[in-house]
Amino acid sequence: MKYLQHTKQTKIYKMSENFRLDKGGLINRNKKISFKFNGKKYFGYEGDTLASALLANGVHLVGRSFKYHRPRGFFGAGVDEPYAIVQMNRNNEVDPNVRATEQELFEGLEAKSVNCWPNVNFDIGAINNFLNIFFPAGFYYKTFMWPKSFWYKIYEPIIRKAAGFGAASIKHDKERYEHKYEYCDLLIAGTGPSGLASAYAAAKNGAKVILAEDKSRYGGSLLTSEVTIGNQSGKEWAEQIISELKSMPNVIVKNRSQVFGYYDHNMLVMSERVSDHLPKTDKYTPKQRLWYIRAEQVIISSGSIERPLVFGNNDAPGVMLSSAAKEYLKIYGVLVGKNPIVFTNNDSGYETAIEFKKNGVDPIILDTRKDANSEIIKEAKELNINIKFSYVVVAAKGYKKVNSADIAKISDDKKVISNIENIKCDCICVSGFWTPTIHLASQSGSKTKFNEEIDAFVPSISKQKETTLGSANGVFTLEETLKTSFEKGSELSKQITNKENKISIPTVVEKKSSKHDKFWCVPLPEGKNYKRFLDFQNDVAVSDIQLALREGYRSIEHVKRYTTLGMATDQGKTSNLNGLQLVSEVENKVVPQVGHTTFRPPYTPVSIGAIVGREVGKHSKPTRKSPMHHWHEKNNAVFVDAGVWLRPRYYKRGNENLFEASKREAKNVRQNVGVCDVTTLGKIDIKGPDSAEFLNRVYTNAWLKLPVGKARYGVMLREDGIVMDDGTTTRISDNHYHMTTTTAQAANVLSHLEYYLQLVWPELNVNVVSSTEQWAGAAIAGPKSREVLQKLFPDLNVSNEGLPFMGYMEGNLFGVNAKIFRISFSGELAYEVNVESDNGNYMWEKIIEIGKEFNIQPYGTEALSTLRIEMGHVAGSELDGRTIPYDNSLEGLVSKKKDFIGKRSLSKTAYIAPDRQKIVGVVPIDKKTSIPEGSYLVKDAKAKLPNPKLGHVSASCWSVEYDNPFSLAILKDGKNMIGKKLFAMSPLKNKVIPVEIVSSHYVDPKGERVRS
Amino acid sequence: MLHIKCPYCGLRPQTEFSYGGDATVKRPELNKEVSDQDWDNFVYLRKSPRGKHLELWQHISGCRQWIKVERDTLTHEISTTYKANENI
């Protein structure tokens, strides 16, 4: 209750923007924006990020850390941010894992903290912080391994509840995401000085350029640095180059776009945040867009990220990168503190201190170096900034926000600290020099090398066509960056376009820096046990790495996984190098010997929605419909997915269910006549003088003597003897055949035929082409089917003599050409009529109309299955990629005389074993209980597990002929099992059914009906 | 994603192709005696080289031709592509 009152009080207390400067920054001060964070209302300006707006309001506490639930503030100002992960509510959708440093402010934005409960101010998980003895390196592996049963019941649920940043929505995401494919000559990742210069040079040479910037503003470091290019400030120069590039037709300039992955053959993927900065997504505009870019050349100008310095409690809110503090000042006009300490080992910290000073804030600089001299240091001195050399921050003080720091003098050998004193402060800006962002180069497969000058890895030998420029390549002076980037952009583009437009490289005025100090980790004072964090997102401290090394972990890859260093969503952007330095120190190796862990895409988290793109719901795969689809819909068809096709499963009459309807339909086929849409069957047109010879090699049975006007059933194998597909092929004319395949295998069979024609027997003069979509098909089946056919084709002789079983003829169906095949899948007297697809519906309606007097009914796939199962005709559930012809009782179709694909395999020992599996029929003893498909057949239902499995039920139906359940099964020694009693067990359905094994040909075993 | 140069259609993304395995495997001739071991070698046994590999791809979403591709299994580099009937 006390806690609730507390919240109420803070709500009444209205915050104003205490930390915003009166002027300066690139924000639009004419446009105020209100937003909510953790339910509380604040305001900022257009051009703010959520982070800058919160900081302007003095809000430093934004979350809790992953493991210890320690208070978390802001550490960076961009993509490297390890702390400020928030959960967004936007446009009635939830977006977890959003970096507040990257989220642009918009009117009505709502965000809240993650990884804290009940709220960020009072987090119950913070107790972990005091029990941290239980959370050492590898704590997942150690603490929760024993006893084993506890893992599932106690540890895992608790860890799951406490771990993770944010909660994903369980609702369907209504936002739109898109994919785009693009080719270009040069893809340039990053619009800092190197990106702009190289893009400009390449564009001037006529190259097709894509220039990508992950932030909303172009210019990178030029936006915050005090430099002059030509007669312009760095920022003005950037603006001018960008506007010129934007006006060029051969250049695509994209902001809010992160190139996050470098894949094979110069394929890069970029995520564009199209609408994330807007209150809601416009209609027909995506929220995010994923670009798949195939680039001839890639320039990586991704810049560098400042490294932290490591000291006690260096994770407290208010401790942040000095470059970030400078960015908040110069871009957003925000002071991250009014009493700052700048703790640095190089000149960059001075730039930040100078900015503070210029804006009326007195900083103190603690420089780890004994002494240093440069233009920047001189400027700081002239501004009367308090500089303490050989000084370090020992520990930050303050729990939810830094309020003071213990600082100390450090000895020249950096091993001893003395003169510890406490000074007040409200922020600590750290600079441990710069780490080049080599992720993309590393993903490309490039070798990296350790550059001693900058104590960091840089790309060395390119693997793919990529070049890294500027500070990403360890070049930290603007002059050299611009020079090399103009040159490289020109050189690379000239190779592609053969054009060269000379560009004069502008003169640069910049302040020279002095050498940085390699020192990065402050020793612990005697008797103190401060946590010194390396990985701020995964809470990995110096002591964790030391422990892992003591426990014997040596490889940096192992240390990483054991301690989770660098494995958080920020991918260790601020932690990797310090981790390496520590390992190398403890191990007494040099950093390049330790090596770095592999960088893998994505560089920044990518939303699942963007990866999926538009392929959601009914767009997740194409839907194919037959020309008669509309008729089926109008006649209450219930559809089923058959591969990518939609097929009528049954036609619902009144209140019928699936079972009742399919039974009625199947019964009507057996008694009268039915019609089934068989358009989906695969059809392949085969032409050429060697077609017969080819079919003879493809199918297991003989094909050389098939006369024109006749169809034949055939089975084709893979080379390993397994049945690949079955179907009928009809000889239309001497050198022309019409092959049908099963719906599912159509594409595979075509590839299979092409393989043999193109690669194995190119001497055969045969052409194959898919004609599936050219023909609409209707199967007319049942004892009265001939009467229907006769009325459809009054001029034809369709008697048993005129059109015998497996016969073929062409006819005219009320004005349209038709192919008539006397083939049967249902086991009844049956015909298949094919017309050109456009006439499909016309044919269908004619059949229904003419069939009326014979009680014709359309039937769906369920009735079709029933009919084929009780006839013992095999289909996909038996031809499942595990069975040979014998298993399906198709051995009669296997020629002994000729060779064919897969024949040699049929003599394998296992295939000719006397107790080889074979198809059988299965009937429940009680004649009532349906047997679930997939049930196992066993001898003894009560046998000890594992109960030896004799076979499995492949397909089940309700026999309309006998009005009882009937199934097909593939059974070991099936040939000798007829009449035996077994059990069908379905652990899934928890059923044990006593069954009798019968012939698979349950109905009309002699096949008289089809020939009648 | 690989970028494969179809000898008929030019450079196309991998998604247009389907993989067809080792291109050096030769099917034993029809109607010839084949020992169990030779047959098993043909059906099942494939080398998995580290480095250059001549393999089959079919341009299923393009010209539907089966082509031969010399690809480095280590670097994924494609050095040459051939038509099915080209002598290598």
Ligand SMILES: [Zn+2]
């Ligand atoms: Zn092609």
